[in-house]
Amino acid sequence: MSDKRWINICSLSDLVENSGVCALVEGAKNADDLIAKDRQIALFSLPSMSEQVFAIDNFDPIGKANVLYRGMVGCNQGEPIVASPLYKQQFSLKTGQCLHEEAQVNTYPTRITDNCVEVLV
Amino acid sequence: MSNQLNVVVVGNGMVGHHAVEQLVNLGAEHNVSITVLSAEDRLAYDRVHLSEYFSGKTADDLALTDEETYQDWQVDFHTNAKVVGIDKQQQKVTTVAGDVFEYDKLILATGSYPFVPPIPGGDQDHCLVYRTIDDLESIQQSASCGKVGVVIGGGLLGLEAANALKQLGLATHVVEFAPQLMAVQVDAGGGRLLKDKIEELGVQVHTGKATQVIEAGEQCRYRLVFANGESLETDLVLFSAGIRPYDNLAREFELTIGERGGIVVNEQCLTSDGNIYAIGECALYQNMIYGLVAPGYTMAKVAAQDIIANHTNLIEEAPLRFTGADMSTKLKLMGVDVGSIGDAHGRTPGALSYTYENQPLGVYKKIVVSQNQKLLLGAVLVGDTSEYDSLLQYMLNGIELPNEPEALILPSSGEKPTLGADALPDTATICSCLNVTKGDIIDAVDGGACSVADVKACTKASTGCGGCAALLKNVVDKELENRGVEVKKDICEHFAYSRRELFDIIKVNGIKSFEELIESHGKGLGCEVCKPTVGSILASVWNDYILDASKLPLQDTNDNFLANMQKDGTYSVVPRVPGGEITPERLITIGEVAKKYKLYTKITGGQRIDLFGARVEQLPDIWSELIEAGMETGHAYGKAVRTVKSCVGSTWCRYGVQDSVSMAIFIENRYKGIRAPHKLKFAVSGCTRECAEAQSKDFGVIATDKGWNLYVCGNGGMKPRHADLFATDLDDETLIKYIDRVMAFYIQTGDRLQRTSVWMENLEGGLEYLKQVVIEDSLGIGETLENQMSQVIGKYQCEWKTTIENPEALKRFRQFVNSDKQDTNIQFVNERDQIRPARDHEKIQVVNIMDTNDAQKHKELALEES
Ligand code: SRM
Ligand SMILES: Cc1cc2nc3c(=O)[nH]c(=O)nc-3n(C[C@H](O)[C@H](O)[C@H](O)COP(=O)(O)OP(=O)(O)OC[C@H]3O[C@@H](n4cnc5c(N)ncnc54)[C@H](O)[C@@H]3O)c2cc1C
Ligand code: SF4
Ligand code: FES
Numbered sequence: 001m002s003d004k005r006w007i008n009i010c011s012l013s014d015l016v017e018n019s020g021v022c023a024l025v026e027g028a029k030n031a032d033d034l035i036a037k038d039r040q041i042a043l044f045s046l047p048s049m050s051e052q053v054f055a056i057d058n059f060d061p062i063g064k065a066n067v068l069y070r071g072m073v074g075c076n077q078g079e080p081i082v083a084s085p086l087y088k089q090q091f092s093l094k095t096g097q098c099l100h101e102e103a104q105v106n107t108y109p110t111r112i113t114d115n116c117v118e119v120l121v
Numbered sequence: 122m123s124n125q126l127n128v129v130v131v132g133n134g135m136v137g138h139h140a141v142e143q144l145v146n147l148g149a150e151h152n153v154s155i156t157v158l159s160a161e162d163r164l165a166y167d168r169v170h171l172s173e174y175f176s177g178k179t180a181d182d183l184a185l186t187d188e189e190t191y192q193d194w195q196v197d198f199h200t201n202a203k204v205v206g207i208d209k210q211q212q213k214v215t216t217v218a219g220d221v222f223e224y225d226k227l228i229l230a231t232g233s234y235p236f237v238p239p240i241p242g243g244d245q246d247h248c249l250v251y252r253t254i255d256d257l258e259s260i261q262q263s264a265s266c267g268k269v270g271v272v273i274g275g276g277l278l279g280l281e282a283a284n285a286l287k288q289l290g291l292a293t294h295v296v297e298f299a300p301q302l303m304a305v306q307v308d309a310g311g312g313r314l315l316k317d318k319i320e321e322l323g324v325q326v327h328t329g330k331a332t333q334v335i336e337a338g339e340q341c342r343y344r345l346v347f348a349n350g351e352s353l354e355t356d357l358v359l360f361s362a363g364i365r366p367y368d369n370l371a372r373e374f375e376l377t378i379g380e381r382g383g384i385v386v387n388e389q390c391l392t393s394d395g396n397i398y399a400i401g402e403c404a405l406y407q408n409m410i411y412g413l414v415a416p417g418y419t420m421a422k423v424a425a426q427d428i429i430a431n432h433t434n435l436i437e438e439a440p441l442r443f444t445g446a447d448m449s450t451k452l453k454l455m456g457v458d459v460g461s462i463g464d465a466h467g468r469t470p471g472a473l474s475y476t477y478e479n480q481p482l483g484v485y486k487k488i489v490v491s492q493n494q495k496l497l498l499g500a501v502l503v504g505d506t507s508e509y510d511s512l513l514q515y516m517l518n519g520i521e522l523p524n525e526p527e528a529l530i531l532p533s534s535g536e537k538p539t540l541g542a543d544a545l546p547d548t549a550t551i552c553s554c555l556n557v558t559k560g561d562i563i564d565a566v567d568g569g570a571c572s573v574a575d576v577k578a579c580t581k582a583s584t585g586c587g588g589c590a591a592l593l594k595n596v597v598d599k600e601l602e603n604r605g606v607e608v609k610k611d612i613c614e615h616f617a618y619s620r621r622e623l624f625d626i627i628k629v630n631g632i633k634s635f636e637e638l639i640e641s642h643g644k645g646l647g648c649e650v651c652k653p654t655v656g657s658i659l660a661s662v663w664n665d666y667i668l669d670a671s672k673l674p675l676q677d678t679n680d681n682f683l684a685n686m687q688k689d690g691t692y693s694v695v696p697r698v699p700g701g702e703i704t705p706e707r708l709i710t711i712g713e714v715a716k717k718y719k720l721y722t723k724i725t726g727g728q729r730i731d732l733f734g735a736r737v738e739q740l741p742d743i744w745s746e747l748i749e750a751g752m753e754t755g756h757a758y759g760k761a762v763r764t765v766k767s768c769v770g771s772t773w774c775r776y777g778v779q780d781s782v783s784m785a786i787f788i789e790n791r792y793k794g795i796r797a798p799h800k801l802k803f804a805v806s807g808c809t810r811e812c813a814e815a816q817s818k819d820f821g822v823i824a825t826d827k828g829w830n831l832y833v834c835g836n837g838g839m840k841p842r843h844a845d846l847f848a849t850d851l852d853d854e855t856l857i858k859y860i861d862r863v864m865a866f867y868i869q870t871g872d873r874l875q876r877t878s879v880w881m882e883n884l885e886g887g888l889e890y891l892k893q894v895v896i897e898d899s900l901g902i903g904e905t906l907e908n909q910m911s912q913v914i915g916k917y918q919c920e921w922k923t924t925i926e927n928p929e930a931l932k933r934f935r936q937f938v939n940s941d942k943q944d945t946n947i948q949f950v951n952e953r954d955q956i957r958p959a960r961d962h963e964k965i966q967v968v969n970i971m972d973t974n975d976a977q978k979h980k981e982l983a984l985e986e987s
Contacts, residue, residue, distance in 0.1 A: 010938045018674035024940040038945070043938070048646065059946070064961070065690035066944045070678040074648035077614070083649035085678035085686055090649070
């Protein structure tokens with residue numbers, strides 16, 4: 001079954017413009033996944049982009065730590081990116097693809113409803 | 122889509138794995154299915170760095186890949202799957218377990234095995250070899266119940282093995298049949314010096330000794346008896362007497378092999394069977410086995426390209442071919458630098474040589490040149506390999522030697538002929554990974570490329586190991602300059618300016634924010650290169666509070682969280698200890714804080730104490746307690762003044778001539794917090810004995826009976842540089858004035874991440890010019906520089922104090938915006954009574970198990986809903 005749903009994370013003012021915060025989406029929210037892992041999602045606010053808020057996994061698959069939200073955001077040939085704070089590889093905020101090495105993180109759709117930031121998980 | 126092509130790779134050593142990588146890259150869109158059959162019980166690992174297993178690396182650290190990666194790549198792999206049969210007609214291979222795999226193309230990457238000379242008694246329990254992780258495990262076990270170890274074989278690998286035995290705590294001997302060590306790479310003179318150096322390190326070397334039998338010993342487990350009747354007792358014997366290609370499959374299933382072994386291959390790395398390739402150490406090309414990893418990688422690439430090109434019928438214009446490889450090597454053996462280039466032994470007819478030997482310093486250098494003394498044929502370097510790179514370029518590119526070639530290896534009394542980018546011929550290989558020559562680069566520039574990035578994009582140069590980046594930049598810049606193009610020193614794609622230019626723009630236009638600057642002088646959103654650069658310029662020009670909301674996005678995590686990020690995402694905490702002086706009360710506070718928050722504690726190399734393992738959300742509490750006790754941030758995270766190291770000085774020391782501690786504390790407090798292009802380190806010594814090592818710092822101060830001597834632009838770190846003596850016998854006031862001026866001038870003109878040492882080396886006019894500017898005030902900016910400093914000095918605030926007083930800033934210090942939970946991936950284990958980050962395999966997976974009642978409720982709800 002497609003059990004993706006919109007999860008309310010925080011209010012828009014909790015985000016930091018041109019920077020990141022991290023959300024915890026707890027596992028085991030419905031009876032079918034009694035044991036499911038918590039998920040850490042990095043949220044980036046880029047007011048100058050049409051998407052405004054991007055969401056990707058917080059786990060850096062290269063540095064192997066939950067740190068991506070603490071990376072610097074910017075762009076590479078127009079593609080919005082975050083650079084891992086550990087070893088500085090850039091990840092596309094749109095696709096989750098690492099632009100420097102063979103690596104990939106998940107991305108999640110976001111939306112803003114009544115000043116609340118929501119993520120589709 | 123083309124038909125499926127089955128490629129089977131036998132052997133998953135370094136080269137076999139590289140072939141898989143190449144096939145995955147090239148074959149992605151061409152329906153290529155890859156099967157890997159490995160005789161070992163693990164996937165490929167880094168054999169080149171095998172010895173690091175003894176200095177703490179684990180099998181995981183050495184791994185080149187893992188099962189998940191291969192699964193992601195859709196590679197079908199089997200470990201413990203030694204191949205024992207090949208059916209060339211049916212195109213099938215059989216493994217030892219009887220599994221059969223069909224292939225369209227077969228790649229043999231079976232490598233080699235250590236040769237064990239047939240010495241009677243050489244097959245006993247503690248007679249071992251050095252090739253695989255399993256071998257190292259056996260060696261470790263055997264060493265734990267022995268005292269003495271012998272390596273038979275004094276070649277490159279033998280010496281590496283000897284080092285390992287020494288590290289394991291054994292009294293170590295090397296026994297070599299030839300009259301010298303490393304006879305393949307090094308000549309007799311070099312070998313002699315090498316032997317001396319290695320014996321100095323406590324390893325006994327026995328050259329010219331043939332072992333005849335290994336029998337039971339008296340003091341030790343075994344006794345080696347040599348041909349001349351002498352003997353040597355040992356508990357462990359390690360054979361390192363050369364390698365032999367693993368060519369048994371070729372022998373049994375009738376592929377052509379060489380007279381002395383090795384699977385014969387052609388330039389495409391094809392064996393005598395058109396569907397079977399051989400690569401790496403099992404392959405024999407023109408009677409040569411290449412026992413190094415780089416030629417193996419080239420073979421892997423050649424074979425993979427050939428397979429894909431044939432499969433897709435996209436035959437390239439100039440397909441890659443293996444045509445041999447240069448075997449020059451540079452390495453460090455037990456801390457001794459050794460380099461060998463080309464014809465090290467001078468075997469070319471008519472070859473002449475120049476030799477320089479400095480016994481007291483333990484340096485031996487020889488170059489071998491052609492009869493007409495125009496070309497470099499080879500070289501041997503022991504004890505000092507600093508000329509290796511440029512000698513290698515002379516040899517590889519056939520560059521004409523200077524008139525007195527000996528100048529290339531003599532200690533520099535004056536100018537050493539340097540090898541500029543212009544001197545390289547068009548055929549010179551600039552990037553060896555991607556095989557790009559200087560000619561290719563010139564073509565790219567002629568074709569319109571006008572930056573390093575352009576050249577990279579069209580030639581692919583420097584997209585492999587990256588080792589050629591500096592040389593590539595040199596060549597491109599030079600070519601552009603030659604064409605009259607002004608070479609841009611742009612910091613990144615968002616700003617067409619250098620750091621220096623940005624500094625002036627910000628200052629002159631009074632720009633206060635990144636947005637303002639990118640709006641008026643740049644484009645896009647910025648990146649991790651320009652943002653911190655601008656952040657640091659803004660901080661040094663205006664010295665505002667660093668956590669000011671507008672600066673947050675500009676800074677590296679270390680600056681944002683005012684702490685250094687560690688490998689597991691935790692942070693370290695370093696309070697300032699000016700001059701290294703600290704009261705017992707503060708020591709106790711530090712100890713108590715560390716205890717309370719369970720932090721790992723270590724004395725740093727900079728005379729202070731580092732507390733590791735703090736979670737981001739703990740930082741404000743930890744700092745509140747430290748600040749409460751009167752401590753301040755140490756800026757260990759900032760491009761700012763780190764430490765001012767001091768010796769105890771005249772207050773206590775019977776030789777001290779000035780109070781170095783007071784001066785160090787004064788200096789540290791004066792300059793703390795000021796942002797610069799890179800970090801700054803100082804030291805003050807109380808007399809000429811120099812216990813504070815001031816001459817290795819950006820600013821070094823050494824007491825004299827008349828005042829202070831000031832040294833500038835020293836560096837430790839990656840490329841140490843002794844500081845230059847700048848002025849002598851200064852009084853306190855002049856000393857500070859000069860430091861102010863030099864520092865302000867550096868902050869203004871230094872490039873991003875340029876330490877003062879590199880800044881000085883690039884400063885036109887060098888030390889003399891700096892003296893003129895600072896001491897003689899030749900530019901008339903002396904006072905301005907001082908004013909600039911006094912302005913920023915006046916604005917100092919402890920960033921941590923400001924932070925904990927600011928609720929807005931504190932909001933940043935939490936892992937989650939929507940939860941108070943902790944990051945469960947951060948886990949520690951204990952080692953030597955303190956914590957350390959858990960390694961991957963030590964971590965416990967944390968999962969949420971729902972309360973059963975809760976689960977029941979959910980289920981009911983779910984039922985109702987459906
Ligand atoms: C903690 C410490 C090692 C120790 O356990 O002793 C250390 C730790 C780090 N050093 Fe260092 N260095 C430490 C003394 C040194 C010294 C010795 C000294 O200062 O007397 C040197 C050589 C002297 C010099 O800088 O000229 C040194 C040369 C480096 C370098 C190379 C700089 C260079 O110019 O080549 C780097 C890399 C860099 O800065 O780009 C570096 C970078 C680092 C970083 C920041 C690497 C990183 O990004 O994680 C480490 C941060 C650890 C942390 O979380 O605090 N560290 N580092 C020492 C802290 C001293 C202090 O109290 O602040
Ligand atoms: C201690 C040490 C230090 C070294 N240092 C350096 C250095 O500094 N620089 C350098 O360039 N080189 C160095 N080398 C050499 C380098 O490691 C080799 O050149 C390289 O590993 C060769 O790779 P390969 O894949 O050809 O062979 P290997 O790495 O030997 O891999 C071959 C694999 O094939 C397997 N195999 C064999 N037969 C079969 C079969 N029938 N079926 C299935 N599998 C089979 C073997 O078990 C092995 O796992 C070093 C080697 C050692 C041992
Ligand atoms: S030398 Fe410095 S940077 Fe390197 S590991 Fe040690 S502390 Fe870290
Ligand atoms: S030499 Fe490795 S990338 Fe150029």
